[in-house]
Amino acid sequence: MASAIEVNRLTKRYREVVAVDDLSFTVRPGRVTGFLGPNGAGKTTTLRVVLGLVTASSGAATIGGRRYRRIPRPLREVGASLEATSFHPGRTGLDHLRVQATAGGVPRARVPVVLEQVGLAGAADRRVGAYSLGMRQRLGLAAALLGDPGVLVLDEPINGLDPEGIRWVRSLLRALAAEGRTVLVSSHVLSEVEQAVDDLVVIDRGRSVYQGPIGGLVPAHPRVVVDADRRAELAEALGSRVVGATDEGALLVEGIDVGEVGRIAFSAGLALTHLSAETRGLEGGFLELIRGAES
Amino acid sequence: MGRSVAAEFLRVLSTRIWWILALVLFGYAAFVAAFLALFLGDLGTLLGGGTNLPPRSVADLVYSTATSVGYLVPVLLGALIVTTEHRNGTLTPTLLAEPRRGVVVAGKAIAGAAFGALYGIVGLLASVGIGAVVLAAGGGDPLLGSAETWGLVVRALVAMAIWGLIGVGLGGLVANQVVAIVLLLVFTQFLEPILRLVGAVWEWSAEVGKFLPGAASDALVGAGLFGSLGALDPSAAGMHSVALSWWAGGLVLAGLAAVLLVLSRVTTWRRDVA
Numbered sequence: 001m002a003s004a005i006e007v008n009r010l011t012k013r014y015r016e017v018v019a020v021d022d023l024s025f026t027v028r029p030g031r032v033t034g035f036l037g038p039n040g041a042g043k044t045t046t047l048r049v050v051l052g053l054v055t056a057s058s059g060a061a062t063i064g065g066r067r068y069r070r071i072p073r074p075l076r077e078v079g080a081s082l083e084a085t086s087f088h089p090g091r092t093g094l095d096h097l098r099v100q101a102t103a104g105g106v107p108r109a110r111v112p113v114v115l116e117q118v119g120l121a122g123a124a125d126r127r128v129g130a131y132s133l134g135m136r137q138r139l140g141l142a143a144a145l146l147g148d149p150g151v152l153v154l155d156e157p158i159n160g161l162d163p164e165g166i167r168w169v170r171s172l173l174r175a176l177a178a179e180g181r182t183v184l185v186s187s188h189v190l191s192e193v194e195q196a197v198d199d200l201v202v203i204d205r206g207r208s209v210y211q212g213p214i215g216g217l218v219p220a221h222p223r224v225v226v227d228a229d230r231r232a233e234l235a236e237a238l239g240s241r242v243v244g245a246t247d248e249g250a251l252l253v254e255g256i257d258v259g260e261v262g263r264i265a266f267s268a269g270l271a272l273t274h275l276s277a278e279t280r281g282l283e284g285g286f287l288e289l290i291r292g293a294e295s
Numbered sequence: 296m297g298r299s300v301a302a303e304f305l306r307v308l309s310t311r312i313w314w315i316l317a318l319v320l321f322g323y324a325a326f327v328a329a330f331l332a333l334f335l336g337d338l339g340t341l342l343g344g345g346t347n348l349p350p351r352s353v354a355d356l357v358y359s360t361a362t363s364v365g366y367l368v369p370v371l372l373g374a375l376i377v378t379t380e381h382r383n384g385t386l387t388p389t390l391l392a393e394p395r396r397g398v399v400v401a402g403k404a405i406a407g408a409a410f411g412a413l414y415g416i417v418g419l420l421a422s423v424g425i426g427a428v429v430l431a432a433g434g435g436d437p438l439l440g441s442a443e444t445w446g447l448v449v450r451a452l453v454a455m456a457i458w459g460l461i462g463v464g465l466g467g468l469v470a471n472q473v474v475a476i477v478l479l480l481v482f483t484q485f486l487e488p489i490l491r492l493v494g495a496v497w498e499w500s501a502e503v504g505k506f507l508p509g510a511a512s513d514a515l516v517g518a519g520l521f522g523s524l525g526a527l528d529p530s531a532a533g534m535h536s537v538a539l540s541w542w543a544g545g546l547v548l549a550g551l552a553a554v555l556l557v558l559s560r561v562t563t564w565r566r567d568v569a
Contacts, residue, residue: 044569045569048567048568048569051391052390052394053387053390053391053567053568053569054567054568054569055567068394069394069395071394074391074392074394075391075392078391080391082387083384083387086383086384086385086387086388087383087384087385087388088306088309088310088379088383088385089383090310090311091306091309091310092309095305095309096309096388098305098309099302099305099306099309100302100388100392102298102301102302102305103298103299103301103302103389103392103393104298104391104392104393105298143388
């Protein structure tokens with residue numbers, strides 16, 4: 001059983017700026033947890049506190065009940081990939097992993113295994129300076145997987161990947177969680193990770209604005225888009241349920257579903273030119289949350 | 296601890312700078328040693344120049360070029376061991392693999408000392424190897440059978456190892472690679488030579504100047520270009536040439552390394568890595 005990540009009343013202050021503000025959440029094993037928020041929301045700072053790189057002003061972050069710095073051979077328990085730029089440009093990908101394996105007490109035999117796993121075996125002998133951003137992401141993932149850890153912390157692992165690479169990372173995340181591992185993956189774009197995550201922790205300006213299963217993020221007030229040639233009559237028939245209009249002038253209706261809108265129009269004798277549920281989906285719910293936090 | 300030291304060796308060996316520095320050191324020390332051996336040895340006398348320095352002084356002067364001109368190389372590598380990590384953001388993976396920062400610093404210090412000693416070997420191969428050949432070519436005695444020569448060799452290795460430590464301490468304190476390199480160049484190539492030169496003018500300042508790191512290093516090794524100025528150039532004969540004993544020089548140098556390492560550990564090495 002892999003360890004859980006627990007962030008407990010974490011606050012990080014930099015002189016005047018509060019980067020993380022009394023943040024608490026738990027990341028459970030066997031699930032992929034998306035850590036979302038706009039750029040500058042405090043995601044990276046939080047992850048760096050979890051990994052012992054940054055000291056918290058107050059509160060704590062633990063993995064399996066221990067602070068990262070107290071874990072004897074952390075690479076064997078926690079794999080992390082933070083930035084695609086944290087490599088010496090003059091060192092080969094192979095040597096980077098060899099250094100990490102040596103420093104982390106991970107058997108050298110793991111190096112070719114993870115290189116194969118991320119699809120970098122062919123480029124292992126090239127200097128990282130010659131790698132594309134996508135290749136660096138893959139090398140970062142290889143380093144995270146090196147110790148075969150039960151816990152994975154990945155900061156924006158999809159940045160810079162091509163569509164094929166994005167699909168690959170998504171399926172990798174799913175596979176890791178299916179093996180019972182704890183997977184925490186940050187992103188500033190929900191749609192990037194939407195198909196791969198089970199749970200979400202959404203933060204904005206250092207504060208938690210949503211925690212729970214991804215299904216809970218659907219917009220609180222689903223709306224229907226409807227239009228007819230005789231738009232004014234349609235609006236009259238729908239009455240106070242019309243809450244606005246789209247850019248094209250179609251009516252936005254709230255409080256009733258698509259079927260009910262169709263029945264109302266039919267009984268009023270109006271032929272509809274458009275009828276659909278508004279497709280804001282999860283991204284809409286996500287944006288709604290962040291907008292809500294702003295106001 | 297062993298893992299950190301092994302990883303540090305790999306970090307250095309997997310990039311190019313260490314052997315580039317070794318080549319530069321070999322070439323530079325060989326050139327200066329050959330030059331001195333040529334003009335101060337019997338070959339110089341044959342050519343109509345030369346000095347009346349005893350063979351012991353000439354040999355010490357020639358062989359000590361490994362440290363007197365070469366010490367910049369281990370201190371530079373030591374500084375690079377730390378500042379490269381700041382420059383490339385590799386401190387993050389380093390601290391993920393070993394979050395105990397004291398262990399990381401100790402690993403870097405040991406690697407710095409070891410590479411310092413390695414550069415000592417490279418520098419001595421150049422200064423003793425080339426220097427002895429040139430001395431012997433003029434019919435002089437290169438004194439390779441003398442215990443004093445081998446004492447100098449051992450003390451030179453110790454000095455180079457300590458210079459590696461000083462580099463790791465300085466690099467750790469400064470963190471910024473460009474600043475560290477500029478500081479090192481300005482101090483070792485400009486500031487310290489001037490201070491030692493000016494310091495030699497009065498007796499009291501010479502007493503202070505002997506504690507400068509380069510002077511302490513020359514004292515530890517037992518010879519250096521600077522201490523011999525008076526002997527080389529008659530116009531400098533009036534200068535006060537004061538040196539620490541070899542063990543006091545070693546203590547001053549080791550003390551400087553210890554102070555820098557401890558200072559860096561309690562300041563820059565404590566910082567958040569963002």
